[in-house]
Amino acid sequence: MSIEPSGRSARRGPKPITDRPTKRFEGKAYPEQIVKLVELETRLTMEAKSIPSAERRRITLNTFVRLGLEVVLAHADNLTGANEDELLESLRRSISSNPAARSSRK
16 A cells, blocks of 8 residues: 555545545335345446456445436436335335436536
8 A cells, every 4th residue: 555645644445435435324224125236236336346356336225216216316306205105106106207307416
């Protein structure tokens, strides 16, 4: 590991997850969602091994949380419902009728 002029050691390996600042928060997921996301994370990480480590980004469970938030925010104007099941159904309808909804990302 090399030392940068700032006195910090230069990190080798995958790039940080994102160049954008993130804020920590706590959330909950259903156990089967975690299992499926870990399987997906593992598969995508294995597929990315062919990309040089200096060029690839780490894929973590938080990556999927951020992706899910992007999808929800992209369809926010179409969401209706008084509970999780109703919100999920309205999100699915919105995605089906408008799959190319603009991302909230700037």
